[in-house]
Amino acid sequence: MPLLLQALIWPVSASTDATPPVWPSGSRVTALSITSSSIYISWTPATDDSGTVNYKVYEDGAWSGMYTMSTSYGHQYLAPNTTIAFQITAVDPSNNLSPGPSATFNTAPAECQGYETCLTSLFTYTTTSTPGGTITVNDTLSNEGQDSIRITSITVAADQVVYSLTSGTQLLLRVGESGTRGLVIGVPQDEMIGTHSIVLSVSWDYNSTIDGWRQGNGLSENRTFSVTSPPAPNQPNLSGLASLVRGLAGYAYLFVGGYLALASLGVGLVIRNDRKKRAALLRGSSSQSP
DSSP, rough: OOOOOBSOOOOOOSSSOOOOOOOTTTTTEEEEESSSOOOEEEEOOOOOTSSOOOEEEEETTTOOSSSSSSSEEESHHHHHTOOEEEEEEOTTOOOOOOEEEEEEEEEEGGGTTTTOOOOEEEEOOOOOOOTOEEEEEEEEEOSSSSSOEEEEEEEETTTEEEEEEEESOEEETTTOOOEEEEEEOOOOOOOOOOEEEEEEEEEEEEETTTTEEEEEEEEEEEEEEEOOOOOOOOOOOOHHHHHHHHHHHHHHHHHHHHHHHHHHHHHHHHHHHHHHHHHHHHHHHHTTOO
16 A cells, blocks of 8 residues: 555645646656565655645556655555556645656566565577577666666677677666667677577676665576578579479460461462562573574
8 A cells, every 4th residue: 555645634725826836847757766565756846836735646547535745655565566657746725736747667576575676687689590690689677676776787608709788888777767788799600500508697786875886696697599501592493493384385386386387488488489480480481482
């Protein structure tokens, strides 16, 4: 249930004030602390010409009916991995409303229970590649604890070769925040075909309220990826060629018949010309006879 930080009675003013409270530019809701069973938040304060502002805190669109004059709020006795969307509305003594910032937070997973700092990591990567190809690795990191966390490095070790994220490694995660970092690594041209081991690791610090920045326990996951043979170079499509030949065979009579027709026409023209020449010779012979 929510912590009772609210005032149960709201004094309604008899004034004719119609100006609602004002939220500063960039107002936001932030998480003060997150555990596997609780979420504590705070928000940028609003202002009002009356000098007094109270707040209504909505959880997943529902309001408990209570107001709070504080700019912080907590909900405890929650289950792990519970998601709550918070929205803050400012209210002045004349009951003028001004909707303000909102944010969504998750309670930490059960494995974070009892820890002040807890970083969760979700690695995704290309599981299959070829010699000379690439593997794309992405890591989504979430601060599920009560202190700010700073990612210092993300590394990928495969076949005793270590690849590091060299640009944009630094990632500051406030309480309840998430972020993603990724890198692309190349597979050597002479890499052996088959299954290979891969180790994905994250190093991080946390900002202790007592000791300042301290090193957190590194996260590491052992996975595998496969290197497969590259596609064969282009070869003649013999089956397609055979299909084309069979298709053309069905029309062969058109080509052969046409050729025979042309050949017959040519032979006929030769015979006719030959007959004309022979007739002319005969006429010439008869005219020269005595």
